[in-house]
Amino acid sequence: MKYGYFPGCSLTSSAKEYDISLRKVIDKLGISFDEINDWSCCGATSAHVTNHKLSTALAMRNIMLAEQQGLDNIIAPCAACYNRLIISQNEIGKHTGIRKETEDLLSVKFKKDVKVFNILELFLKSGLNKIIENRKRELSELKAACYYGCLLVRPAAITKFDDAEEPESMEKIVEATGADTVDWNYKTECCGAAHSIARRDIVVDLSKKIIDDAITHGANVMVVACPMCHTNLDMRQRAMKRKYPDHKEFPVLYLTELIGLSLGMDEKELGIDLHYTNFKYADTLLNNSAKG
Amino acid sequence: MSRKADEIMAADTLKDAKKLQASFISTEPFQESSKEKEKEKDNNKLFHIHERNVSDEISERTFQDVSLCYQCGKCSAGCPVRYYMDIAPNKVVRFIQLGYYEEALKSETPWLCAGCLACSVRCPKEFDLAKFMDAVREIAIEKGVEIKQENILKFHKAFLDQIKNHGRSYEVGLVAEYKMKTLDLFQDVDSAPGMFLKGKLDLLPHNIKNRKEIKSIFKKTSGKK
Incomplete structure (x- = not known):
């Protein structure tokens, strides 16, 4: 199946490595993408918290473009984009007033239902066996805390693919790479999201709690599937260190980077060197065997 | 209260x-x-x-x-x-x-x-x-109520301004506009240069082709309900 691709703004800038690793991985797994032509921002948090009409129109413009391009299934790797797209689709499906308002704004009539998938659904649907078949590197030294954040699994009535409180789909993918996963409490606890700039203090506190819980439960790496979560959990560790001097750097990987590692790609190729925290699989091996 | x-x-x-x-x-x-x-x-x-x-x-x-x-x-x-x-x-x-x-x-x-x-x-x-x-x-x-968490609102406005102008988020423009609005010039001085060095932030915005359409969406949705 050919997917439409909606990268979203973060994947062209602060989350470049997510885009780089995703493209490398799906290429290796034989999945193909068509990027949506001239896509625009989904409106993100800023639109829906200030202007509902605007947020629906910005999100639906991309669905309109996908439809015009003949793409029935699209992948939105950014959890926030995914959430805005499916919520907007759900609203125009349920409320004829919003549908008409949005169609008027975009001068379009929505004809079919373009299906939007998140990154977990992509690998669950068409990649799990392929990952296992193509594994080149042993990752069993990795104890991963799978962090879903908020927007992949909520609201469950609309996302309809995993449990909102106790999701397990990412664990299935991570285990397919050969890495181990840990049971922990903060899989779906909020990292502070869009407050990263205006209220960094909140983000630092919330993200610190998440990292600490992962460490307490024996994780040596965190795996995420959202650029905003990654920024807060990875880049904000410097601010964390200032506020909590005993904080120890903890590596945070995108799910696609972990898959790439298992497929035999190296850290640099996957863009892992673009992170703020250091991660070298060889180091993890050394540390673990030193402890053992 | x-x-x-x-x-x-x-x-x-x-x-x-x-x-x-x-x-x-x-x-x-x-x-x-x-x-x-x-x-x-x-x-x-x-x-x-x-x-x-x-x-x-x-x-x-x-x-x-x-x-x-x-x-x-x-x-x-x-x-x-x-x-x-x-x-x-x-x-x-x-x-x-x-x-x-x-x-x-x-x-x-x-x-x-x-x-x-x-x-x-x-x-x-x-x-x-x-x-x-x-x-x-x-x-x-x-209603024009005074927003006590004004920096949060300024952030959202600065973010949306980038979308209005370019069609996509433009982080350099966002941070510059936010800092101008809040005069909070020193926060993030430690992370922004790192992002440049790592090649994550582009100096120039990613402009989409149909910016006219985006501007029109903003214009038509800006009035009060």
């Missing part, structure tokens, strides 16, 4: 609360000042029916009745940012239910809500509180 409002909030049932509210003669509805409206207010002490009320407005915009909420407080108990808020999220709903619109619209709580949706999926009445908060913020902006 006033003592009277506190008493009303503590009432056991909605009926008791409304009785208490009626007994406080100085109850002031939101944004009502002229003499004519004062008169009208006397006739309608219990409900502020003299203008389209905020409660109905929110119910209509969110497609859910504000009175659905029976104040169990589960939302506030599990809210990750409750600690930073001035009043608990369920209390914002209570204020709206009781007609204390000003207390609700001036609260910092809706602005600090991170939109994580934990409350919305946990609510025993399936009341989508995150969506309710969206509507409260939207109405607060439309």
Whole structure:
């Protein structure tokens, strides 16, 4: 199946490595993408918290473009984009007033239902066996805390693919790479999201709690599937260190980077060197065997 | 929050609360000042029916009745940012239910809500509180209420300005505009240069082709409802 691709703004800038690793991985797994032509921002948090009409129109413009391009299934790797797209689709499906308002704004009539998938659904649907078949590197030294954040699994009535409180789909993918996963409490606890700039203090506190819980439960790496979560959990560790001097750097990987590692790609190729925290699989091996 | 409002909030049932509210003669509805409206207010002490009320407005915009909420407080108990808020999220709903619109619209709580949706999926009445908060913020902006968490609003405006101009987010422009608006020049000085060095931030924006369409969407949605 050919997917439409909606990268979203973060994947062209602060989350470049997510885009780089995703493209490398799906290429290796034989999945193909068509990027949506001239896509625009989904409106993100800023639109829906200030202007509902605007947020629906910005999100639906991309669905309109996908439809015009003949793409029935699209992948939105950014959890926030995914959430805005499916919520907007759900609203125009349920409320004829919003549908008409949005169609008027975009001068379009929505004809079919373009299906939007998140990154977990992509690998669950068409990649799990392929990952296992193509594994080149042993990752069993990795104890991963799978962090879903908020927007992949909520609201469950609309996302309809995993449990909102106790999701397990990412664990299935991570285990397919050969890495181990840990049971922990903060899989779906909020990292502070869009407050990263205006209220960094909140983000630092919330993200610190998440990292600490992962460490307490024996994780040596965190795996995420959202650029905003990654920024807060990875880049904000410097601010964390200032506020909590005993904080120890903890590596945070995108799910696609972990898959790439298992497929035999190296850290640099996957863009892992673009992170703020250091991660070298060889180091993890050394540390673990030193402890053992 | 006033003592009277506190008493009303503590009432056991909605009926008791409304009785208490009626007994406080100085109850002031939101944004009502002229003499004519004062008169009208006397006739309608219990409900502020003299203008389209905020409660109905929110119910209509969110497609859910504000009175659905029976104040169990589960939302506030599990809210990750409750600690930073001035009043608990369920209390914002209570204020709206009781007609204390000003207390609700001036609260910092809706602005600090991170939109994580934990409350919305946990609510025993399936009341989508995150969506309710969206509507409260939207109405607060439309009514020109003073936003105490002004940096959060400035951030959202700066973010949307990038979309309006380029069609996509432009982080350098966003940070520059945010810093100009807030004069908070020193935050992030440690992370921004790193992002440049790593080649993550582009100096130039990614302009989409059909920026005209984006500008038109912004223009058509900018008016008050």
